[in-house]
Amino acid sequence: MKIATFSVLLLLLFIFPVALAQLKFKFYSESCPNAETIVENLVRQQFARDPSITAALTRMHFHDCFVQGCDASLLIDPTTSQLSEKNAGPNFSVRGFELIDEIKTALEAQCPSTVSCSDIVTLATRDAVFLGGGPSYVVPTGRRDGFVSNPEDANEILPPPFISVEGMLSFFGNKGMNVFDSVALLGAHTVGIASCGNFVDRVTNFQGTGLPDPSMDPTLAGRLRNTCAVPGGFAALDQSMPVTPVSFDNLFFGQIRERKGILLIDQLIASDPATSGVVLQYASNNELFKRQFAIAMVKMGAVDVLTGSAGEIRTNCRAFN
CATH class of the missing domain: 1.10.420.10 (Peroxidase, domain 2)
Structure with a gap:
């Protein structure tokens, strides 16, 4: 993927400082140096089959980040004893989960328990936007996955299409x-x-x-x-x-x-x-x-993120470890 047409410095001037302190550009350069390439290649393959994946991932990223922050809580599958954000009305039509699974499987094979599901969503969305004709931009990484996924949170927080x-x-x-x-x-x-x-x-x-x-x-x-x-x-x-x-x-x-x-x-x-x-x-x-x-996408990807020792790195994006 080509470098963004505007510099990282310009992004630094616009993103709120707290987010920058928590996340880093090229976070996986040593722990999983091929991580972003793996994500990009699999998104590119999916885009060739279905260009609407750009809209699907953008929506997934939005619905995840604005509920409990960007912590991949939207990816959790419900169980017989516990519902999840996927059960919330606004999320019934969210799709693209299979692509996230495919990317996670590839990353686990090369770098076990290293790349978070929340970073996968952020990177995959960035790549899909570019493939759809949108901007090329860099995103900081280092997010960790959350422990909470409740449908009530999504139902209460996500805005309806008739919002003022x-x-x-x-x-x-x-x-x-x-x-x-x-x-x-x-x-x-x-x-x-x-x-x-x-x-x-x-x-x-x-x-x-x-x-x-x-x-x-x-x-x-x-x-x-x-x-x-x-x-x-x-x-x-x-x-x-x-x-x-x-x-x-x-x-x-x-x-x-x-x-x-x-x-x-x-x-x-x-x-x-x-x-x-x-x-x-x-x-x-x-x-x-x-x-x-x-x-705006870089800002959104930094909303209420978990970093450092907070959260976890899921081995399966659909379930807590």
Whole structure:
């Protein structure tokens, strides 16, 4: 993977100091020197088979880091006696677990009990973003895996698709993110899809009016009504033409400025005074969006991490040791 187009020094200036004290760049250079290459090669193979893995891993990383921190708690399988975060409603559609398993197996064969599952998720997401056309960036590593995975935590913490802009900014702000980070992270929707259950009210019965959301383009609303008339319907969150649901670019921001946001929060950030200026900047400058997205991803990957003697290095990402 090529070196990031902006220097590590620039990242250091933007990431909060505590995270940098806990994590290190090239953490595995001595203990498992081929770790990042192994991750990259397996992600590349998966991407060749299924380019939508970029969206899947980005979502997995987000859902893991914002619940109990980046500790791979989302990867834990439930048992007959104990539920896990996988049982939480917002996580039912999270996927990509098999790829994480494949990477973990390869790393355990070469460097037993060395590379954490939380680092695997972070590295794999970084590689998938780049393969999808997103920025190339470096991430510090050294995370350890957590001991807790409860569905209640995910249900209570993860934001719904109808969250307000104020609520969204507060959600990210509580984790050290500013408005530029927050809007950039929502830009990951450029490669995502959503099931009709997340937006059908906007095209059929917005806020109980029996009418579509007036903030949505009428042509799009009509098309989505037809989509959601079929069981299991879904739509690409990036509705720019031509539709590029697996291409990581800034067309998403231009689309929501044209009232073609699928999720309510996507549409709101284009019109709310607190975020609309940032949306315009990203819509106008693809490189600016990608650069800020990379910075935000490094910040997100450092949220409430376990390092040093805290946590553990799982031998199986789906179960505590």
